[in-house]
């Protein structure tokens with residue numbers, strides 16, 4: 001088994017889909033197998049009519065059965081599988097050009113082959129790939145056409161037209177399905193990316209940027225429609241001492257557990273968030289002072305009651321400042337200033353308490 005370790009990990013077929021580039025190659029591989037098989041039907045129909053020699057049939061079988069596997073292996077082993085697959089797609093186009101010449105430019109199969117070749121290249125690499133593939137297609141067509149004695153038989157028999165149907169119906173549908181699946185994957189990735197950009201990874205809570213946007217919106221809503229909201233700033237008490245005594249790792253666990261308490265307390269449109277460092281925020285919307293005081297007390301007690309398995313003797317308390325929206329708040333910063341002042345009073349009064357501003 002020694003030499004195996006020199007083989008790239010994606011040499012194992014089951015591993016091929018592990019990178020985006022190889023997923024791309026794998027998608028093209030499946031489409032190539034389907035496409036070449038379906039393209040072969042009208043080509044074979046014309047070759048039968050033209051009584052083509054054995055070596056032409058061998059070339060067709062090679063193109064349908066062997067070439068997709070070679071392309072797949074080459075792309076899988078390449079340093080840059082996607083770049084190699086683009087080259088393979090250009091070779092596919094050249095093969096297409098040669099077959100169009102071999103069938104004497106039969107009108108219907110030529111039109112269908114050209115449309116599939118163009119759509120496929122466009123789906124994989126846009127206009128650039130179409131522009132790269134076109135000269136290869138034309139060159140292969142010209143060489144084959146001259147070598148084959150310039151055959152030109154545009155009429156298409158009924159059988160060849162019927163042989164085009166699976167390509168027209170099946171392949172275009174398969175290509176649409178691939179494009180649709182790709183669109184769904186991109187949409188899912190975008191959602192995940194958006195979630196990551198608004199989440200603080202240590203506490204798994206929305207981050208300051210997201211919080212600021214939601215709190216600023218709450219200020220606007222209050223001005224526009226009088227919808228009351230309340231803001232809590234929650235600061236861990238003596239967190240530096242906790243870090244010094246139990247280690248930074250335990251401090252990180254505290255941050256995560258505080259996040260869990262805030263998430264558990266938040267309801268409806270409330271926004272729990274990591275405000276920064278050892279400070280957290282909870283936007284309650286809608287909320288009057290009464291609800292804010294009740295929720296703040298639940299947060300304070302919830303955190304004071306936390307038990308840490310790794311350090312059963314460790315306790316964590318928080319000081320909380322709160323204020324509801326007021327007409328004096330021209331902007332979010334004014335609201336935060338009020339809440340901060342209340343928090344300062346809670347710290348000054350001995351910590352582990354709630355103060356309303």
Ligand SMILES: Nc1nc2c(ncn2[C@@H]2O[C@H](COP(=O)(O)OP(=O)(O)OP(=O)(O)O)[C@@H](O)[C@H]2O)c(=O)[nH]1
Nearest residue numbers: 202236237238239240241243248251252255277278
């Ligand atoms: N482990 C850990 N520590 C953090 C994190 N964020 C901030 N801290 C620490 O939190 C501590 C905050 O210290 P201070 O601002 O002095 O406040 P404090 O010690 O909590 O004291 P008071 O707020 O006055 O009760 C600093 O030592 C920071 O390094 C974090 O994500 N993980």
